[in-house]
Amino acid sequence: MLYSPIKRSHPADKNNTDAKNIMSTHEEKLPKIPQNIKNLREELGIPENCCTYCGKVPSDGKLSFDEIVPCKDGGRYFQIKEKNPTVKELKDMAKKRNIRNRTKLTTKEQLLKALDIDIKKKIPLNITGACKICNNSKNDLKDDELRSWIRNGPKNGNGSYVPRENQERMIKWYSDNRSYIRTDDKNILHHIKQLQEKNKKHWEETEQETKKIVI
Numbered sequence: 001m002l003y004s005p006i007k008r009s010h011p012a013d014k015n016n017t018d019a020k021n022i023m024s025t026h027e028e029k030l031p032k033i034p035q036n037i038k039n040l041r042e043e044l045g046i047p048e049n050c051c052t053y054c055g056k057v058p059s060d061g062k063l064s065f066d067e068i069v070p071c072k073d074g075g076r077y078f079q080i081k082e083k084n085p086t087v088k089e090l091k092d093m094a095k096k097r098n099i100r101n102r103t104k105l106t107t108k109e110q111l112l113k114a115l116d117i118d119i120k121k122k123i124p125l126n127i128t129g130a131c132k133i134c135n136n137s138k139n140d141l142k143d144d145e146l147r148s149w150i151r152n153g154p155k156n157g158n159g160s161y162v163p164r165e166n167q168e169r170m171i172k173w174y175s176d177n178r179s180y181i182r183t184d185d186k187n188i189l190h191h192i193k194q195l196q197e198k199n200k201k202h203w204e205e206t207e208q209e210t211k212k213i214v215i
């Protein structure tokens with residue numbers, strides 16, 4: 001081939017979006033997250049503009065959102081579509097969740113209360129703000145690898161990014177809230193895997209298509 005093919009977008013992006021969608025679809029079936037639980041940033045007393053892991057303001061000023069457990073591994077994910085849901089949306093939600101005496105709930109306040117929704121709390125427990133350096137270094141690590149990253153930093157690195165006083169608190173927070181952070185449901189995990197295999201196959205097939213001479 002005389003000309004090199006154009007740099008392609010990465011299949012991981014599609015997989016990532018699909019995994020997020022799958023987790024979002026199942027969110028209502030998973031253990032309900034109690035409103036009084038602190039997210040990791042709050043638990044550690046990290047200011048909102050700082051990285052949850054290193055505790056510093058990012059050098060470029062930008063915080064990215066890190067899935068503590070990647071959605072492809074069952075990390076929980078949801079987005080409240082509207083900051084301000086309509087009464088109709090809330091009524092639909094109450095119906096879906098089979099809330100008792102729901103026909104008597106008419107105002108938005110009543111519905112929000114019955115549904116136990118805090119519209120100010122938009123960020124899932126599994127998502128936290130991180131600087132690029134921590135986010136890239138932590139990447140997809142989970143379970144023992146994640147604990148080791150928190151305590152010791154990356155393999156072959158120069159130590160942990162997480163301040164010493166926060167390391168065990170971070171690990172404890174994760175253990176205490178595990179079921180609110182991720183799911184082990186075999187059907188969901190299988191579904192994610194299946195869709196990723198389908199994506200892979202589709203990707204390979206269309207790659208071949210792009211090489212077909214049609215003129």
Ligand SMILES: [Zn+2]
Nearest residue numbers: 051054131134
């Ligand atoms: Zn950081």
